[in-house]
Amino acid sequence: MAQLEHFTTPVDAVVSRMRALDASLPPRDGVAVFNRVYLAVTEAVDRRIDGGRFPDPRAAITLDVRFAERYLTAVQAATEERRPPACWRPLFQFRRHPGVRPLQFALAGINAHIGHDLALAVVDACRTLDCDPAELEDEFDRVGDLLVTLE
Template sequence: MRDLDGGWPSSDGVAVFNRVYLEVTEEVARRVGTGGFQDPVAAGTLGVLFARRYFAAVDAAAAGRPVPACWRPLFQLRRHPGVRPLQFALAGINAHIGHDLALSVVAACQALACEPAALEGDYDRIGEILGGMEERVREELMPGPDVLDVADPLTHLAGSWSLEAARDGAWGAARVLWGLRGLPEVAEEFAERLDAGVGLVGRCLLTPLGRGE
């Protein structure tokens, strides 16, 4: 993530998300190292599988290959001058949490030979870290009170998306996918529809609002 950050302009929408994700990853790694998780191996496995999905999207975009629907709006609009930094950050978080996290939980359970319930405690701990980071992102990337008022479209757009709701949805989707593992065709269709739905939310989050003052 550090290498990626150095290769993109700071205003690039994917770079905005990458900086946020780097902070989250560093905090998760710090807590794994200090015993902040119930099962450090399981938490580490989930974190690695989770990150790989983001890197796969980056690699696909760089190679000109299609990226998952959940990531497509961010990569397509990453240089749009009318999209604000907070929108880029939230769109990336939406894609990674709403879609990638659910599939990563299932992959981690398969790798660790465990049920999703075995990961729930550490899943919630990661959620607490994400919640704290989201607050910081909103504070850092929202315009100051001198230029922001209740009528500002960014205020309404940012308030329309909830990390907690996205995390809850991802956990529910992971449990459904786990339950469908004996029905691969149904599971694949469910995952594709999840991907498309999360991408639709991302497209809305990236509605151009014009340049900030």
């Protein structure tokens, strides 16, 4: 398995990138709305990792970072006027539409991120950690439990 020092982007760096994105966007921008929701979840995961609430912190960090990187890569693509993955396009295309409510933006981002990015992030994490997906099940379940408490 990979050693912790091989991680290129720790959770704190991901949180910093999300905070910088939040600071750069107007509050009602659809991406900003989703980013605030996702930032809150990522900060909560980080606190739980720091608090020893994951059986395998290295696996939790890897999964969390690989997952966040997929979102941040989609944002980067849209910023650079490249095409993000199709699941993200509605959020980016309608991000400034006055008829779309903040909850709709949050749900669009959640749908894209969980429905598309999560499975790919599990694969990315497994490649990084040289493990099978079943070995990430505890971390995956704990993040799911966290999401339920944040609802």
